[in-house]
Every structure is written in C-alpha cells, then in structure tokens.
Amino acid sequence: MPEWPVYTGANEPHDGIARLPAPPPWRAFDGGPPLPPPADGDDDAAVSPDRVHRAHTYRAGPESVQLVNAALYLRRPLLVTGPPGTGKSSLAYAVARELKLGPVLRWNITSRSTLADGLYQYDPLSRLYAAREAGTMRVEDHLRLGPLGTALLPYERPRALLVDEIDKSDLDLPNDLLNVLEEGQYEIPELARAGGESEVRMDGGSDLKAPIRRGRVRCRAFPFVVLTSNGEREFPPAFLRRCVTLRLHRPDETQLAEIVRAHLGEPDADARALISRFLSRSRTGELATDQLLNAIYLTGAAGLDAPTRDALAHRLMPRLDGSPDSDAH
Structure with a gap:
C-alpha cells in the first residue's frame, strides 16, 4: 500500500x-x-x-x-x-x-x-x-x-x-x-x-x-x-x-529551544537567556542558528562568570548583515 x-x-x-x-x-x-x-x-x-x-x-x-x-x-x-x-x-x-x-x-x-x-x-x-x-x-x-x-x-x-x-x-x-x-x-x-x-x-x-x-x-x-x-x-x-x-523562516522561541535540545541537551536558565537575547537581536539584524549554538556551548563549557559569559556571547552573535549593534555591551 x-x-x-x-x-x-x-x-x-x-x-x-x-x-x-x-x-x-x-x-x-x-x-x-x-x-x-x-x-x-x-x-x-x-x-x-x-x-x-x-x-x-x-x-x-x-x-x-x-x-x-x-x-x-x-x-x-x-x-x-x-x-x-x-x-x-x-x-x-x-x-x-x-x-x-x-x-x-x-x-x-x-x-x-x-x-x-x-x-x-x-x-x-x-x-x-x-x-x-x-x-x-x-x-x-x-x-x-x-x-x-x-x-x-x-x-x-x-x-x-x-x-x-x-x-x-x-x-x-x-x-x-x-x-x-x-x-x-x-x-x-x-x-x-x-x-x-x-x-x-x-x-x-x-x-x-x-x-x-x-x-x-x-x-x-x-x-x-x-x-x-x-x-x-x-x-x-x-x-x-x-x-x-x-x-524556511527563522525559528521562534519554541523551535529554538527544540534545536538546542537536539544538539546540546535540555537548555538551562543561562541557555534560555541566550535564546531570548538571540531572538531580540535577530529582530533588527540577520543571525544564524549556529551562532546561538556556539554561544550556548562555549559559554557553558568554559564555566565563565556572568559578566564574562554575557560579553563573550555577544561577540559570538554578530549580525551577519552588518546591522549596527545598538545593544552592544
């Protein structure tokens, strides 16, 4: 059949x-x-x-x-x-x-x-x-x-x-x-x-x-x-x-969480905060999902304190279309 x-x-x-x-x-x-x-x-x-x-x-x-x-x-x-x-x-x-x-x-x-x-x-x-x-x-x-x-x-x-x-x-x-x-x-x-x-x-x-x-x-x-x-x-x-x-369209918050789960396991509070930041930045410029995955993996694997982690995550998610970083840290 x-x-x-x-x-x-x-x-x-x-x-x-x-x-x-x-x-x-x-x-x-x-x-x-x-x-x-x-x-x-x-x-x-x-x-x-x-x-x-x-x-x-x-x-x-x-x-x-x-x-x-x-x-x-x-x-x-x-x-x-x-x-x-x-x-x-x-x-x-x-x-x-x-x-x-x-x-x-x-x-x-x-x-x-x-x-x-x-x-x-x-x-x-x-x-x-x-x-x-x-x-x-x-x-x-x-x-x-x-x-x-x-x-x-x-x-x-x-x-x-x-x-x-x-x-x-x-x-x-x-x-x-x-x-x-x-x-x-x-x-x-x-x-x-x-x-x-x-x-x-x-x-x-x-x-x-x-x-x-x-x-x-x-x-x-x-x-x-x-x-x-x-x-x-x-x-x-x-x-x-x-x-x-x-x-294909950019994934929403639920879809991003599912992507993170598939690649890196259940997202913790820090990962979810990065997902929210990624979504906020993508509203005013072009970002790719692998930038988010890199940021979540590296900032978690390195065991960084919060200020260092946030600054590094920002550097790992530059807008791909050259849009200005008005939310720069």
Missing part, C-alpha cells in the same frame, strides 16, 4: 521509501541495468562528523515534511529557500538518513560552476600522457562522474543530491539544469563515440564504478534533489514550475 507521509521527520530510519507509489506517467524512468543502493560507508566524506550530526539533530516542521513528501511523490526537485542558518542543507541529510537513501551527494555551487561540473569530469591530458607511457587509450580511466551525474545513475532506490547555494551560480546554470532534471538522463560524448560498455568511477570517497552503456546515463528512481538558496536572486519561471518550493 502507498504510504503518506513517507518522510515523517521523526528521525527514525525506516524502509518507507519502498512503499512510495508509482510516479506520475510523465515522471516515470526506466534506466538500467539497476544498481543496488550504496552503503553509508561507501563515501568517506558523507559520513564526516558534521554531516552525521546534522542528519541526527535536524528537526523538520510540518510544512517541510509535507513538501518533502510532495517532491518524493512527484519526482521533482525541492527548492529550499531561506536565510542562512535555517537548516536548508541539513534537511537533505535528515531525509537521506530516515529513508535510508545512502550517502548524500553534494554539489557546492559557485559563480564558476557549470552543468558539466555536476555531470562528469574528463581529463584529456592525463589520457594523452597514459597513451604515451603505457600505450593505453581507455577513455573511462580518465573520467569521473560528478554528484549530479552519479545521482542520475539507475539506482533501485533514489539517491539524495544536495545542490547547495544555487543562487550563487551564473545566470545560465538553472536553465541548463532544466533539461537534465526533466529528462532524468544525459550523455557522455567521449564514451558515446567509443561505444560498448564502460566502467566509470562515481562521485564520492571510494573507487566504486558504475557500468555505462554507449555513453548514456538514464535514471531509474529519480533522485531526491534538494536545491538550496538564500533568496538572493530570482529564478526563471520555467525552472520554478519544475520544482517543489519550500520557504
């Missing part, structure tokens, strides 16, 4: 993804041969302490849970917009952990990022040197799939892909992504010209390889794609209509 919600936000891993109903006919993919889902340990970077901690401690609100499930059901990317420090990227790790999607593939966007960077990297010079020294001309030895290219392999279960800070890209990248995310496939011309089947290294911290036939990659289970944006630019309508859009 279909299951709603597949992602619950309860942060307990389960196999609900296996009960996801068939996709809409216009989002059905049939790539092959099917690949088994990777194990968590297959990507050393994806199991770093930071990423593991994010996956365990993230707390999703009701709207986030609903729209994550909408993206999963519709096989559409999830565009997550909000101020810094609201948990946009952490959401991808939490969903991947709960639904057992394996290591999160991460593509950090800069102004120089291109679609090709996300799909695969090819080094023709290393191939030329290898041909001169060893007489080999195997194209696949000099190719490596990028995070987007790896996510679109024909996995039996969706992979999780985080495209972080897409609003930093140049104007062309969102439009360039349209066709690949719509079609769920791409071509590697260097392999297409060679023909046959190749074994190509995948993105991640391991040397696992994937079989690719005649240079074409087509997904089987559309990946769970999270695109994050700080809201610094507008995206083309054609791009927006192909995404499920989630807007």
Whole structure:
C-alpha cells in the first residue's frame, strides 16, 4: 500500500521509501541495468562528523515534511529557500538518513560552476600522457562522474543530491539544469563515440564504478534533489514550475529551544537567556542558528562568570548583515 507521509521527520530510519507509489506517467524512468543502493560507508566524506550530526539533530516542521513528501511523490526537485542558518542543507541529510537513501551527494555551487561540473569530469591530458607511457587509450580511466551525474545513475532506490547555494551560480546554470532534471538522463560524448560498455568511477570517497552503456546515463528512481538558496536572486519561471518550493523562516522561541535540545541537551536558565537575547537581536539584524549554538556551548563549557559569559556571547552573535549593534555591551 502507498504510504503518506513517507518522510515523517521523526528521525527514525525506516524502509518507507519502498512503499512510495508509482510516479506520475510523465515522471516515470526506466534506466538500467539497476544498481543496488550504496552503503553509508561507501563515501568517506558523507559520513564526516558534521554531516552525521546534522542528519541526527535536524528537526523538520510540518510544512517541510509535507513538501518533502510532495517532491518524493512527484519526482521533482525541492527548492529550499531561506536565510542562512535555517537548516536548508541539513534537511537533505535528515531525509537521506530516515529513508535510508545512502550517502548524500553534494554539489557546492559557485559563480564558476557549470552543468558539466555536476555531470562528469574528463581529463584529456592525463589520457594523452597514459597513451604515451603505457600505450593505453581507455577513455573511462580518465573520467569521473560528478554528484549530479552519479545521482542520475539507475539506482533501485533514489539517491539524495544536495545542490547547495544555487543562487550563487551564473545566470545560465538553472536553465541548463532544466533539461537534465526533466529528462532524468544525459550523455557522455567521449564514451558515446567509443561505444560498448564502460566502467566509470562515481562521485564520492571510494573507487566504486558504475557500468555505462554507449555513453548514456538514464535514471531509474529519480533522485531526491534538494536545491538550496538564500533568496538572493530570482529564478526563471520555467525552472520554478519544475520544482517543489519550500520557504524556511527563522525559528521562534519554541523551535529554538527544540534545536538546542537536539544538539546540546535540555537548555538551562543561562541557555534560555541566550535564546531570548538571540531572538531580540535577530529582530533588527540577520543571525544564524549556529551562532546561538556556539554561544550556548562555549559559554557553558568554559564555566565563565556572568559578566564574562554575557560579553563573550555577544561577540559570538554578530549580525551577519552588518546591522549596527545598538545593544552592544
């Protein structure tokens, strides 16, 4: 039977993804041969302490849970917009952990990022040197799939892909992504010209390889794609209509207490005082939640007296948008 919600936000891993109903006919993919889902340990970077901690401690609100499930059901990317420090990227790790999607593939966007960077990297010079020294001309030895290219392999279960800070890209990248995310496939011309089947290294911290036939990659289970944006630019309508859009807001006092509880345990009186100060300062300037967590942890762990603790906490929570500190100590 279909299951709603597949992602619950309860942060307990389960196999609900296996009960996801068939996709809409216009989002059905049939790539092959099917690949088994990777194990968590297959990507050393994806199991770093930071990423593991994010996956365990993230707390999703009701709207986030609903729209994550909408993206999963519709096989559409999830565009997550909000101020810094609201948990946009952490959401991808939490969903991947709960639904057992394996290591999160991460593509950090800069102004120089291109679609090709996300799909695969090819080094023709290393191939030329290898041909001169060893007489080999195997194209696949000099190719490596990028995070987007790896996510679109024909996995039996969706992979999780985080495209972080897409609003930093140049104007062309969102439009360039349209066709690949719509079609769920791409071509590697260097392999297409060679023909046959190749074994190509995948993105991640391991040397696992994937079989690719005649240079074409087509997904089987559309990946769970999270695109994050700080809201610094507008995206083309054609791009927006192909995404499920989630807007995250700054957490209120109750939500902040829950975040502190998840990361550092039950907040004491001093921690609650810092939460109140954080909320007061955020009304007149931009702050990120990790600034609050740093202040609570450090001022508590150091065992400081009240005046020193308050002064240090103030220094750890500067407004990120340059707003003046009228409440400076």
